[in-house]
Amino acid sequence: MRFEKAAESWFGKAAADWKESTLAKYRALLRKHLLPAFGGMEAEGIGTGDVRDFAERELSGFSISARRFALSTLSRILQFSLPAELFRALEFPKGGKVRKGKADSLLPGELAALIRTLEGNKNPKRENTAHVLLLIAFTGMRLGEACALRLSDFDFVRNTVRIHATLERLPVENGGTADGAKGKARTALRLLPAKTASGEREIPIPEKLLARLKEMAAENPPEAPLTTRDPRTLQNHFKKFLKAAGISKDAHIHTLRHTFATHSLSAGADLKTLSATLGHASTHTTLDLYVHPTFESKRRLQEAFRLFIAHPEKWGRQGDDADWGEGFGKGRPFG
Incomplete structure (x- = not known):
């Protein structure tokens, strides 16, 4: 089966419950990148080298999230259309780890x-x-x-x-x-x-x-x-x-x-x-x-820990067998 036909079959099945924005996103990826690269190829003839060449040629300028999305979609289409043993033989380049909450908030x-x-x-x-x-x-x-x-x-x-x-x-x-x-x-x-x-x-x-x-x-x-x-x-x-x-x-x-x-x-x-x-x-x-520690919250954390070390009696039991985790973070004994 040609990749173009495999992609069409996969899309028809997978897109049943997608919202319009999701549909548009996948259509654009298929039309602009996946079909021009693989459309005329037999799905069973696509190998690890073809996938890596595609990633280097087409995805080098993509953001990490866009790169992962493209490779994930390609993987899903091939998994849908290939025998299990052929799909397992494929190796996909790592898309890179998405860093969540990358943008800074205003001070x-x-x-x-x-x-x-x-x-x-x-x-x-x-x-x-x-x-x-x-x-x-x-x-x-x-x-x-x-x-x-x-x-x-x-x-x-x-x-x-x-x-x-x-x-x-x-x-x-x-x-x-x-x-x-x-x-x-x-x-x-x-x-x-x-x-x-x-x-x-x-x-x-x-x-x-x-x-x-x-x-x-x-x-x-x-x-x-x-x-x-x-x-x-x-x-x-x-x-x-x-x-x-x-x-x-x-x-x-x-x-x-x-x-x-x-x-x-x-x-x-x-x-x-x-x-x-x-x-x-x-x-x-x-x-x-969206929620990440601010510099002031980090400073307050350090101050709380300093007070914890300076006044361990406020936390109950003491000694080598004390449960140092007991009560920690369950209240504000230091004001």
Whole structure:
């Protein structure tokens, strides 16, 4: 069986329950990389050397996560189409370990400076962007979720906002036109449902934004979008606000979500509540992706350990047979 036919059969079976964004991601990988490289080959004739050549030739400039995704997809197609003994004989290059939570959050002083800059914005062309960025900063919602909001999603009796969709830029099949641009475009903006059940949620509206949001709701029809800005435009405006705030860090709008999660937990937020606010199905996702120790939390840890050594009597039993783990971390005996 030719690889092209094997990929078509695998895709038809695997894609049954995929969301549109997932479908577009796999289609783009197959069309741009896997089919040009292997499409005309017999699946049983693909060997370890072919896979390694493909990885070196096509994937050398990929990010680690994209490289792993491409190799994993190739592996799944071949496993689907090859006899077990042939598939086991193949060796796939290591895609590299993905470093979770790689992006830095803004420091408290940086976040405060950015918020002051957003609140003090006098440029009418960036007024809408400023309000969207403030909403993201104070709620931790994703950029796509904010761009998908309609004014009808805001409840000014309960002072909450309902998140149930996302606006994503997806590859365009066959290079069609998109977004009203002239000529051919590779991507188009699509309004999609929330990626998971936990992504659909209701969260409080920050008090600082209530007045302006109520004004917008009074001046526009309920189905008017919160913003008409393209996500790329919002990202460009965000860079300008960073510069105006005196922040040189290479940050993106998603950094605001990262910052919200990290500093909320540092400030004593309940992990389960934070996870639900972010739209995560598991608290492990919150910890793995967004929450990392700050320098001050590391300093507090060292100070707590120093006090533990200096005052062991506060921890109960002493001596060589003492259970040094008992009670450790179960309270705050040092103030």
